[in-house]
Amino acid sequence: MLGGWLIATIAAGLFVGAYSDNLVSGSGSIAGSQSARVDAELISSFGIRDSQTLILTYDNPELNADENARSEFVACIEDKLSEIPAVETVLLASDLVETPRDDKGHALIIALDTKDALAAEQQVPVIRDAIGAMLVDQPEVEWAVTGRSAIGYDLAVFSNEDSMKSELRALPLALIVLLFAFGAVLSALLPIILAVAARTIAFASVVAFAGLFEISTVSQAIVTMLAIALGIDYSLFVYHRYRQILGDTGGITPGEIDRQRRDALIDAMGQSGIVVLYSGVAVAIGMTSLVITPMMEMRSIGLGGLAAVLISVAVALTMLPAMLSLIGAKALDWPNLAKSGRGYAATSKHWCKWGRIVVTYPWIAIASSFALILLMALPSIFTQSGFPDDEFFPSELESIRGANMLGDMEIKGFSAxxxxxxxxxxxxxxxxxxxxxxxxxxxxxxxxxxxxxxxxxxxxxxxPSLMPIPVSRVxxxxxxxxxxxxxxxxxxxxxxxxxxxxxxxxxxxxxxxxxxxxxxxGQAQFLNDFDDGVTASYLPVILVVLVATGLALVLMLGAPLASIKALILNLLSVAAGYGMVVFVFQLGYGATLFGVPGPTGLIPSSVPVVIFAVLFGLSMDYEIFLISRMKEIYLSSGDNEGSIVEALGDTGSVISSAALIMALVFGAFAFSQIVIVQMVGLGLATAILVDALLIRAVLGPALMMVAGKWNWWPLIPERTSAIH
Known part of the structure; x- marks a missing residue:
């Protein structure tokens, strides 16, 4: 089993390195939309491939002032680019638009003859290399290749590098939290190893599908975020339960230790394993709701998330047990940085104390936590949907530099x-x-x-005498x-x-x-169609997620009231996370902390639905983990208050550790340089912390206390004597 996972991980890493350029940037076309119909007409009726057109901008005082020198320069460019089969023709921008500031530079239109947007993007580095080779002895000429395909190519390359940087920020922080949680290096490394394996295999599966149909580069960030977060999260749930059941192995014979390890692993898989499985189903439901939407970008996010959760569940339920069966109990404590069991016992005691406070003052807990969550969610009512201008793209991209050069010429609108x-x-x-x-x-x-x-x-x-503009422009x-x-x-x-x-x-x-x-x-109408399509998908996505997740909860818990309460609490955590996205990015309060120059003024329409679909399943992790433990204790004791306190004591430390790790992983992406990734990262990180610290630790238990025995209707406990 372990050998199979090792081979799969290595093969996946090699496959991704060879075929990751199959992913496309942008959002694809929207079948049946106005922009798609016009794009088709541009090609078939007018011979115009707008999405497959590049713009070469260049600026040099001598070329700007000397028309003859400029003509020779353009002729050299044309000759060089004519050697590239995909280049159909090269035109002067001035043939299509007035250039009021030709003292600031000039532009050439490079029309490509490629089959689709991906093929056009793949020509960008070829054309840049050709121009760079020609101008290697002319460093005084400032130039850049821009246009929709160039921006797409640059974002694809940058997204790959940005995801790797975010991953490198997240993993050390997660390792530190795990070291504090387990007090041993090997125990802390196990979830990290599993998460990296899950991420590598999940992304390879997405790249493989990209060979069959269009998948956006945005899927890479989603795969990395979710696979790392869920890989650690699910492994932590199973491993925590295993260590809890295993207990102290000191003073017993090796044979007894082996038998105890085997029994602990079986029990952990039987208890936490089923929780991981149901949690994975909950996350998969959210991701599937995005896969069935008509927008390529949304489908890519859904497919990436679905791959991440399925592989993460498989890793936690197969690879982790295989590793634990080979690693001795004492080896897991190497090197021992804390006395075995001290951390768990202490934190369990603290969480039990906290649980008693909550069940003693449930209405205060409900009012205070609900008010705080409502305050965090409040900015969401000021949402303005739309796409931020390109000033929020990374300024170091060549295509953005080229767009800025067009702005200096006062023809920036020419590219859109x-x-x-x-x-x-x-x-x-x-x-x-x-x-x-x-x-x-x-x-x-x-x-x-x-x-x-x-x-x-x-x-x-x-x-015939009426000609409103020059013939070359009509x-x-x-x-x-x-x-x-x-x-x-x-x-x-x-x-x-x-x-x-x-x-x-x-x-x-x-x-x-x-x-x-x-x-x-054109791009503007495409974004209109995209927003219309995303907005139309809101209700179906929400209904699919709520109904499917609700049914899964009822099947698992057998308690309709507890299931409905879980759905409502999840909606609150989504609202709080999204409210903070609007507060920080759209309204600009604290945006500079994340490297954003100011308020974006707009939130892409895809952000709220992505946060909802991803987060609804993620936050269900902690709900299932906590409430299944409450159910187990309640059915054996019949004591509602005792089940709440004991379940908080048993799960509080692992939920808080898992939430902190997940928030750190998502938070690392909040410092990305791609603003839409930042928005999703901040929304998920905030909501996870709210979910773990306010909802699962305060509001949820308080509501369970108020509802009493009705939480578990129609279930009947085996006995009614309380456990103390």
Missing amino acids: PVFVVISREDDSKVITSQSAPKLRDLKAAIEGDPRVAEVSTPRLSTR QNLVSESGNKILFRVTPQSDTSLFALRGLARDIPTWIELEGVTIETG
């Missing part, structure tokens, strides 16, 4: 155009003597909007049959992404033409 496709429902021409006046009105309305810098349109007249704006025309809208350089998304929504409403359809595309 809004495409307006105007089409006839039949095969007749769009531009007729009847439609031309209204089309000109639409063009004038767009040009007059303060968010717009320029509009490229075909000739909106049946008279090519490919009319389909071959004339039943479709294209407006290319370039926003102002200082137009925010939020304003640009509003423009994409507004334009189709500005005129009405019988038999004519007006649709918008």
